[in-house]
Amino acid sequence: MGNKKKEEEFEPKIVVFACNWCSYAGADTAGVSKIQYPPNVRLIRVMCSGRVNPAFVIKAFERGADGVMVSGCHFGDCHYMFGNYQAKERFEILKRLIHILGLEKERLRLEWVSAAEGGRFAQVIREFVEDVKKVGRSPLAPITI
Amino acid sequence: MVVKEEVLKKTQAYYCLDCGKCTSVCPISRFNGGFSPRRILVGSLTGRYEETLKDEKLYTCLTCGLCGTRCPSDVKFGEFIKNARFEGQKLGNLIPCAHGGAIQSLMRIMTSPSLEQRRLGWVPRAAKVAEKGEVAYFVGCLPYFDAFFTDIEVDSLKIAKAAVKILNRAEVEPVLLKNERCCGHDLLWAGDLDNFKKLAEHNINAIKESGANTVITTCAECYRTFKIDYPIYIGPLPFKVLHITEFLIDSVSQGKLNFKKTRKKVTFQDPCRLGRHLGMYEQPRMVLSSVPELSMVEMERNQQSAICCGTSGWMNCDAISKRIQSHRLKSAQQTGADLLVTGCPKCYIHFKCAMKDPKMGKELEIEIKDLTSIIADALGR
Ligand code: SF4
Numbered sequence: 103m104g105n106k107k108k109e110e111e112f113e114p115k116i117v118v119f120a121c122n123w124c125s126y127a128g129a130d131t132a133g134v135s136k137i138q139y140p141p142n143v144r145l146i147r148v149m150c151s152g153r154v155n156p157a158f159v160i161k162a163f164e165r166g167a168d169g170v171m172v173s174g175c176h177f178g179d180c181h182y183m184f185g186n187y188q189a190k191e192r193f194e195i196l197k198r199l200i201h202i203l204g205l206e207k208e209r210l211r212l213e214w215v216s217a218a219e220g221g222r223f224a225q226v227i228r229e230f231v232e233d234v235k236k237v238g239r240s241p242l243a244p245i246t247i
Numbered sequence: 248m249v250v251k252e253e254v255l256k257k258t259q260a261y262y263c264l265d266c267g268k269c270t271s272v273c274p275i276s277r278f279n280g281g282f283s284p285r286r287i288l289v290g291s292l293t294g295r296y297e298e299t300l301k302d303e304k305l306y307t308c309l310t311c312g313l314c315g316t317r318c319p320s321d322v323k324f325g326e327f328i329k330n331a332r333f334e335g336q337k338l339g340n341l342i343p344c345a346h347g348g349a350i351q352s353l354m355r356i357m358t359s360p361s362l363e364q365r366r367l368g369w370v371p372r373a374a375k376v377a378e379k380g381e382v383a384y385f386v387g388c389l390p391y392f393d394a395f396f397t398d399i400e401v402d403s404l405k406i407a408k409a410a411v412k413i414l415n416r417a418e419v420e421p422v423l424l425k426n427e428r429c430c431g432h433d434l435l436w437a438g439d440l441d442n443f444k445k446l447a448e449h450n451i452n453a454i455k456e457s458g459a460n461t462v463i464t465t466c467a468e469c470y471r472t473f474k475i476d477y478p479i480y481i482g483p484l485p486f487k488v489l490h491i492t493e494f495l496i497d498s499v500s501q502g503k504l505n506f507k508k509t510r511k512k513v514t515f516q517d518p519c520r521l522g523r524h525l526g527m528y529e530q531p532r533m534v535l536s537s538v539p540e541l542s543m544v545e546m547e548r549n550q551q552s553a554i555c556c557g558t559s560g561w562m563n564c565d566a567i568s569k570r571i572q573s574h575r576l577k578s579a580q581q582t583g584a585d586l587l588v589t590g591c592p593k594c595y596i597h598f599k600c601a602m603k604d605p606k607m608g609k610e611l612e613i614e615i616k617d618l619t620s621i622i623a624d625a626l627g628r
């Protein structure tokens with residue numbers, strides 16, 4: 103897409119919605135264990151992945167995010183019982199919308215990360231940043247700076 | 248403020264007699280005593296215009312036009328609301344959006360010129376469609392609604408498939424624009440004039456490039472937007488715009504379409520945009536009655552007095568909307584009809600949603616179909 107030539111220096115802007123009880127704590131674990139991950143992500147703490155209204159994700163794309171990730175507890179671990187099941191359902195809808203909009207599927211990701219999985223959190227972010235770098239800047243990026 | 252004078256003048260607000268007929272017929276006021284079109288209008292005339300612009304009630308109005316059918320002074324209340332919203336948005340006031348504003352975001356995303364959508368994945372393999380040609384079918388937001396409302400099974404794309412089937416049967420190979428945008432209706436009525444214009448210009452150019460001289464829509468709102476708003480805000484259109492019912496009437500009278508017997512008793516929900524905004528009450532009824540053995544019954548409130556489906560432009564969906572919808576669905580049931588026919592994909596979505604309500608949904612159930620779908624079904628295989 104868009105500015106292919108600038109790809110070498112392209113640093114994607116990525117929004118991550120992380121649930122307070124598992125994934126955000128997982129990011130914390132990565133931090134205290136001094137496991138590094140790329141600084142492209144803007145972490146937004148929500149109480150539960152089930153709090154992530156599809157509008158949050160679509161709005162992030164509207165404002166020019168190159169990738170968006172929703173992250174919560176593993177199934178069975180959600181502190182609100184079925185928040186992550188809801189997140190999964192909505193994610194399916196989001197995938198379809200992103201497809202119709204013509205955005206690459208690599209820009210959207212759903213991950214379950216527990217509070218103990220600091221290493222995994224960092225790994226997931228590294229992969230995601232790599233994937234988004236490959237598809238390049240979002241075609242929506244220029245509309246807002 | 249000069250704009251204020253202009254708005255009040257062109258919507259004939261100064262002629263208001265303060266009679267309150269608008270409030271007495273307004274479906275919102277009926278269930279929400281705090282909302283009164285008379286008070287909004289008279290307030291704006293008597294020094295509280297700036298407050299009106301900031302008031303959330305400005306977005307509560309459905310712009311359904313029912314008040315306009317009673318107003319003795321022909322005040323254009325819907326136009327007043329639309330213009331006031333333009334100004335309200337210039338001041339950066341927040342709109343109460345349903346679904347967290349997701350749908351408005353999708354529409355604003357579509358203003359981006361570099362978007363390469365994949366919006367035609369639904370087209371059936373057997374369908375005959377083209378990239379260039381004389382007649383274009385404007386699909387609008389149906390692919391997005393279909394995905395977004397998966398959980399209430401609205402299946403909006405059924406309407407699009409039905410339209411293509413009808414056109415093919417009438418020996419038309421419609422152009423489907425692979426990169427058309429939302430028509431802009433909802434952004435316009437939310438007061439976002441700039442983004443509306445971007446969408447409109449994009450669509451007009453895409454249609455011009457396709458070489459089409461006729462554009463057909465299956466959505467009452469797309470139709471009103473093309474017919475009334477594009478010429479006002481952009482300029483005269485270099486093509487003709489038809490609602491599918493108009494196309495159907497022509498094709499039936501020329502004997503191009505033959506329907507099989509459909510033993511159903513149906514009632515019709517007049518969409519505000521098609522009915523009161525454009526005066527098209529007869530056309531959908533003519534189309535329905537051209538299907539053999541299909542009989543029509545009217546709801547108590549029909550045509551000019553029909554009640555809106557309760558939500559407009561993905562704003563203001565709340566408990567009041569649900570009450571309007573349940574009231575409307577009950578009057579559809581009272582007609583004894585087997586089937587409620589809608590003429591706007593959004594009425595369809597809103598009623599479907601009301602019927603999915605976990606508490607009262609069961610009581611409200613009635614089979615519902617869009618006009619385009621029922622006609623396509625009547626064509627047989
Ligand atoms: S346009 Fe409809 S909703 Fe708005 S004030 Fe008039 S009757 Fe009420």
Ligand code: SF4
Nearest residue numbers: 263264266267269318
């Ligand atoms: S019905 Fe017309 S004249 Fe009467 S209060 Fe409403 S806007 Fe004014």
Ligand code: FES
Nearest residue numbers: 121150174175185
């Ligand atoms: S609390 Fe973590 S997903 Fe619900």
